[in-house]
Amino acid sequence: xxxxxxxxxxxxxxxxxxxxxxxxxxxxxxxxxxxxxxxxxxxxxxxxxxxxxxxxxxxxxxxxxxxxxxxxxxxxxxxxxxxxxxxxxxxxxxxxxxxxxxxxxxxxxxxxxxxxxxxxxxxxxxxxxxxxxxxxxxxxxxxxxxxxxxxxxxxxxxxxxxxxxxxxxxxxxxxxxxxxxxxxxxxxxxxxxxxxxxxxxxxxxxxxxxxxxxxxxxxxxxxxxxxxxxxxxxxxxxxxxxxxxxxxxxxxxxxxxxxxxxxxxxxxxxxxxxxxxxxxxxxxxxxxxxxxxxxxxxxxxxxxxxxxxxxxxxxxxxxxxxxxxxxxxxxxxxxxxxxxxxxxxxxxxxxxxxxxxxxxxxxxxxxxxxxxxxxxxxxxxxxxxxxxxxxxxxxxxxxxxxxxxxxxxxxxxxxxxxxx
Amino acid sequence: xxxxxxxxxxxxxxxxxxxxxxxxxxxxxxxxxxxxxxxxxxxxxxxxxxxxxxxxxxxxxxxxxxxxxxxxxxxxxxxxxxxxxxxxxxxxxxxxxxxxxxxxxxxxxxxxxxxxxxxxxxxxxxxxxxxxxxxxxxxxxxxxxxxxxxxxxxxxxxxxxxxxxxxxxxxxxxxxxxxxxxxxxxxxxxxxxxxxxxxxxxxxxxxxxxxxxxxxxxxxxxxxxxxxxxxxxxxxxxxxxxxxxxxxxxxxxxxxxxxxxxxxxxxxxxxxxxxxxxxxxxxxxxxxxxxxxxxxxxxxxxxxx
Numbered sequence: 001x002x003x004x005x006x007x008x009x010x011x012x013x014x015x016x017x018x019x020x021x022x023x024x025x026x027x028x029x030x031x032x033x034x035x036x037x038x039x040x041x042x043x044x045x046x047x048x049x050x051x052x053x054x055x056x057x058x059x060x061x062x063x064x065x066x067x068x069x070x071x072x073x074x075x076x077x078x079x080x081x082x083x084x085x086x087x088x089x090x091x092x093x094x095x096x097x098x099x100x101x102x103x104x105x106x107x108x109x110x111x112x113x114x115x116x117x118x119x120x121x122x123x124x125x126x127x128x129x130x131x132x133x134x135x136x137x138x139x140x141x142x143x144x145x146x147x148x149x150x151x152x153x154x155x156x157x158x159x160x161x162x163x164x165x166x167x168x169x170x171x172x173x174x175x176x177x178x179x180x181x182x183x184x185x186x187x188x189x190x191x192x193x194x195x196x197x198x199x200x201x202x203x204x205x206x207x208x209x210x211x212x213x214x215x216x217x218x219x220x221x222x223x224x225x226x227x228x229x230x231x232x233x234x235x236x237x238x239x240x241x242x243x244x245x246x247x248x249x250x251x252x253x254x255x256x257x258x259x260x261x262x263x264x265x266x267x268x269x270x271x272x273x274x275x276x277x278x279x280x281x282x283x284x285x286x287x288x289x290x291x292x293x294x295x296x297x298x299x300x301x302x303x304x305x306x307x308x309x310x311x312x313x314x315x316x317x318x319x320x321x322x323x324x325x326x327x328x329x330x331x332x333x334x335x336x337x338x339x340x341x342x343x344x345x346x347x348x349x350x351x352x353x354x355x356x357x358x359x360x361x362x363x364x365x366x367x368x369x370x371x372x373x374x375x376x377x378x379x380x381x382x383x384x385x386x387x388x389x390x391x392x393x394x395x396x397x398x399x400x401x402x403x404x405x406x407x408x409x410x411x412x413x414x415x416x417x418x419x420x
Numbered sequence: 421x422x423x424x425x426x427x428x429x430x431x432x433x434x435x436x437x438x439x440x441x442x443x444x445x446x447x448x449x450x451x452x453x454x455x456x457x458x459x460x461x462x463x464x465x466x467x468x469x470x471x472x473x474x475x476x477x478x479x480x481x482x483x484x485x486x487x488x489x490x491x492x493x494x495x496x497x498x499x500x501x502x503x504x505x506x507x508x509x510x511x512x513x514x515x516x517x518x519x520x521x522x523x524x525x526x527x528x529x530x531x532x533x534x535x536x537x538x539x540x541x542x543x544x545x546x547x548x549x550x551x552x553x554x555x556x557x558x559x560x561x562x563x564x565x566x567x568x569x570x571x572x573x574x575x576x577x578x579x580x581x582x583x584x585x586x587x588x589x590x591x592x593x594x595x596x597x598x599x600x601x602x603x604x605x606x607x608x609x610x611x612x613x614x615x616x617x618x619x620x621x622x623x624x625x626x627x628x629x630x631x632x633x634x635x636x637x638x639x640x641x642x643x644x645x646x647x648x649x650x651x652x653x654x655x656x657x658x659x660x661x662x663x664x665x666x667x668x669x670x671x672x673x674x675x676x677x678x679x680x681x682x683x684x685x686x687x688x689x690x691x692x693x694x695x696x697x698x699x700x701x702x703x704x705x706x707x708x709x710x711x712x713x714x715x716x717x718x719x720x721x722x723x724x725x
Contacts, residue, residue, distance in 0.1 A: 068661065072682030075689055090686075097688055101464040186575050188665045189685075242552020244575025244666065250553050373686065380482060382687035385663060385679075393667055398577065414482060 029059040030316055031084030033077070035070035036303070038271075042336045050332055051323050058316045078103045078308070085311035086320060089134035089304040091123035092373050099126070099133040104306040106131050110318060112325025120343035123301040123369070134304035135324045138333065138340035141267040141358045142198035142298040148280040150178045150261035158284040162199075162231065165287040169238045172261045180238040182260035183395075184246025191232060191391035192384075194264040197370045199286040200228035201296035206368030214375050216418030220408040227289070229394050229401030236395055244396055252276075267358045270339035274352065283357045285365060299367035301343060379415030386411050449702070456695035466692065473696035487697070489668055490676040491704070493581055497672055498649040500585035501592075506641060508589070509596030510634075514626050516597070517604040528601070532594035539591070543658035546587045550574055574659065577669040584670055588655050592648075596641045603637040604630055636720050643712050650705050653678060673701050 032043070043062040051060065063084055065073045071094055077083035078098065087104060089095040098104045107113060108131060113121075116136050124134035151157065151168075154175045159165040172180035185191050203224040204210070212218040219225075240246060240254060255263040256276035263269070265283070273281060285297055305324060307317040323329055330342035331349070338352035341359045350356045372383040386408055393399035399407070421429075456473055458466040477483045512531060516524055534542065550557050550573055558570045573583040607630055615625045653674025656664055662684040664671035679687065681694025 071685075072678075072689060075682070093686060094683075094688060097462060100462045184575075185666070187661060188663055240553060242572030242575065245550065245552055245572030246575070247547065250551060254553060377686035380687075382684075384686040385684060388663060388685075389665065389667055392665060396575075396666060398667065 028057050028313070028316060029061065030086055030313060030320060031061045031063050032086045032088065032305075033070075033074055033084040033308075034062065034064040034088035035067040035090075036088070037064035037066060039337060040064055046332055046336050047329070050328065051320060054323065055316075055319055058319065060320065078310075081310055083308050083310070085308050085313055085317045087134075087306050087308050088137075089124055089306050091301050091304070091369075093375075093378055095124055095134055095304070095306070096126065098306075099131070103309050104133045105309045105314070106133055107135055107306060107321060108132055110135065110321050110325065112322055115325050115327075115344045115346060117343075117345060119367075120301060123373070124304045124306070127375070134306035135321045136301060136343040137303040137305060137324060138337075139299055139301045139303075139343055140340060141361065142194055142300070143265060143267070143283055143285045143358055143361070144198075144262050145255070145265040145269065145273065145281055145283045145354065146262045147178070147255070147258060147260065148282050149258070151282075153177065154261070158282065159287045160284075162287045162289050166234070169235075169262070173238055178261040179240040179254060179259055181235055181262050181264065182251050182255045183235070183239055183264040184243045184248065184251050185392040185395050186245050186247045186250075188388040188392040190248055190251065190264065191395045192372075192387045193370070194266055195232040195235070195395065196228055196387065196391045197298045197300075197372075198264065199231055200225070200371075201298055201368045202286060202288050202292055203228045204371070205294070206296035206366050210368055210371040210374075213371055214418065216416075219405075220412065221402075221405040225408075226401045226405045229391070229404045231289070232391060233394050233397070233401055236397055239395075267339035267341065267355060268337075270352060270355050270358075271337055273354075274338065281354050283354050285361045295361075295365040296368055297361050297365045298370060299341075299362060300369045300373075303340065376412065376416065381411040381414070383408065383412060452695045452702075453699050455692055456699045458692045460690075460692055473693055474700070477693070477696050477700065483693075486668060486671065486676060487700075490671045490673045493670065494650055494652075494672045496581055497585050497588075497652065498646060500582060501589060501645050501649055502642065504586065505589040505593050506596050506638070506645065509593050509641070510600055510631075510638065512593070512597045513600035513604055514630065516601055517630075518622060528598075531597055534591045535594040537591065539654040540658045542587065542591050543655055546590075547574065547659055550583070575666060577666050580660070580666060581670045584656060584659060587659075588652070591655075595644070596638075599641055600634055600637055603634040607633050639712075639716055639720060643709065646708050646712070647705055650701065650708070673697070673704070677701060 034043075040062055048060045048062065052058070061084075071090065074083060074087065075098075078087075078101075083103075087098070089098075089104070095104065099106075113132065113135070118129070120136045120139075121132045122129070124136065125132045146158070150172070154171050154177075156168045156171050159168045169180045172178055183190050183194060201209070204213075204218070205224075209218060209224065213220070236243075240260070246254075251260075251263070252269065252272055254260045256273050258277065258279050285295060288295055305321060307314060307321060311317055325344065327344065327346040327348070330344045330346065334340065334342045334348045334355075335351050338350065338355035339358070341350070341355075342348045350359055370384075372387050377384040390399060390404045390407055394401060394404045457468060457470055459469045459473065460466045477487060515521065516528060521527075549555050552558060552570075552572045558567070561567050561570045571579065573579040611629060611633075612625060615629050620628065650673060652672060656670050656672055656675050657678065660670050660675075662675055662679050662682075664675045677694060677697045678684075680697050681689055681691060683689035
């Protein structure tokens with residue numbers, strides 16, 4: 001049926017085949033597939049030259065697609081046999097499916113894989129944890145970045161608890177100079193990723209809750225999940241006017257122009273703000289709900305790299321993967337892209353102060369990954385997609401927190417039957 | 421003409437077109453339909469399931485709800501085009517064809533210009549224009565005293581779809597305008613002159629003489645609009661993404677198909693189910709076209725001059 005599939009994609013694949021064919025015949029050259037088109041400069045000017053110092057004969061081309069299209073384009077290219085040699089891996093099922101289709105090779109034999117903890121590798125392993133198919137590169141942390149000037153002007157300091165957080169927002173709103181909290185719901189995912197998944201782990205106790213959810217011992221209708229939705233619902237009065245139509249790019253601009261005080265952030269935003277914002281920035285972890293002592297952060301394993309099973313140049317590809325496990329790469333990557341934190345065991349010194357602050361939370365808080373990512377987004381309806389929609393609706397005031405939990409759990413119940 | 425020569429000529433003139441058409445239009449279509457009768461397991465192996473995908477798509481609430489939601493939104497999308505784009509196109513064509521309008525070429529070009537822009541640019545620009553943060557829409561409304569009417573239209577369930585439809589209308593109004601304009605120019609001067617001698621003003625000439633004569637073109641435009649609208653995808657995708665928010669208020673068959681076939685974020689693509697969606701879309705368009713051919717096209721009288 002391979003042929004039928006190809007035909008459905010028609011001329012597009014044929015065209016790509018031609019291009020990729022031309023690019024891949026040259027021996028000693030590798031092509032990297034990635035969704036990080038924002039980073040092309042860094043790969044070309046810093047990472048690849050550093051690798052070439054060790055292996056001057058291996059030519060590497062960084063060929064990124066737009067993040068939105070990456071999965072679709074990559075799958076089409078892999079099915080059509082025209083994909084690059086090195087595949088940047090999304091965490092969990094998207095990559096697992098590629099491994100199961102035998103489109104990714106196992107990387108267990110690569111030297112240096114012991115430089116990663118089990119947690120770091122978990123996102124790119126088979127469910128039984130026996131085989132790893134991508135070399136972990138980086139994780140991202142969710143939290144809040146704030147404008148230090150705004151805080152000084154209004155006379156507030158970093159909030160530790162949610163009560164303090166609301167007091168800060170209230171003060172900022174009264175002052176009126178700044179949009180108190182910068183987040184929009186037009187693209188939907190911010191409300192889920194920088195809202196629900198950012199402040200939520202404190203309610204569901206990070207990995208404990210995540211594991212219970214997968215085991216079926218907790219439900220998304222339980223109070224801890226509804227409470228997280230209640231919290232993000234309470235943000236609406238502090239968001240900018242017309243936040244329902246505010247896109248992610250709008251939010252980034254609003255904050256980097258100095259018009260917003262607090263930005264519901266992912267650490268990946270740091271490099272964008274470093275290039276644009278002129279004011280001093282700080283960061284604080286998700287404020288804790290009343291009555292909790294331990295703190296949790298969403299420290300999400302996000303990027304890894306594997307080798308295309310159909311690559312004609314696996315030897316060189318493996319040399320590159322091996323280099324990805326070295327502290328040298330980790331240091332270059334973490335400092336070229338502040339906010340993407342190395343997953344390697346060897347400590348990496350992060351120069352950027354905001355990035356250093358965020359990665360420092362790992363010392364005081366427990367890390368967890370987004371609860372919709374492993375296993376729970378395998379079926380239809382897809383929990384992650386549902387979560388985007390539902391979280392945005394909760395912030396928009398179109399769905400009550402209770403109804404949100406119910407919609408998610410109902411969707412999950414339709415296909416997910418955990419062993420009890 | 422000897423038969424062999426005729427066959428040779430047919431092959432020479434039709435051959436290349438037929439080959440390309442079969443290769444790139446008919447074969448993929450048939451292949452898609454064939455694909456929709458299969459299902460695939462995690463390892464990528466496919467097995468034949470007959471019409472099971474269609475049963476799931478139309479029978480299982482999990483699939484049928486978003487499907488009919490997308491279909492309904494598509495109807496609204498089409499209705500807005502029919503009620504706004506085409507009348508405006510006809511009106512503009514009518515105005516342009518009036519004798520004595522100056523700068524005709526200029527207007528024609530300006531109105532046709534958006535049609536040639538990339539949809540992504542159109543989506544991006546309108547996103548900015550209507551943005552509650554930096555858009556000019558809020559300021560412009562305020563300047564004429566209507567500031568209270570402004571809302572984040574692209575972000576509200578109630579208005580997002582109509583707003584996007586109107587953006588699409590703005591972009592593509594040039595096409596009906598040009599087609600009808602060309603038809604209007606084809607009307608012989610004698611007819612218009614006769615009407616003028618009979619004492620009709622421009623307005624009545626348009627409604628009683630010109631409009632009936634361009635009806636076949638208008639129906640052609642309607643069919644083109646129908647096909648284009650039910651195949652639409654790019655504008656919604658570029659403005660609202662594949663999840664077509666808020667709460668799927670702007671989801672149309674095109675975005676629904678994209679999510680199904682290619683997947684979205686953590687949702688993996690499902691080519692066989694996607695092919696089923698594409699097949700149903702094809703039949704919807706086919707049905708619409710057949711209805712048009714049998715109910716409308718056969719009744720249209722064409723005037724030969």
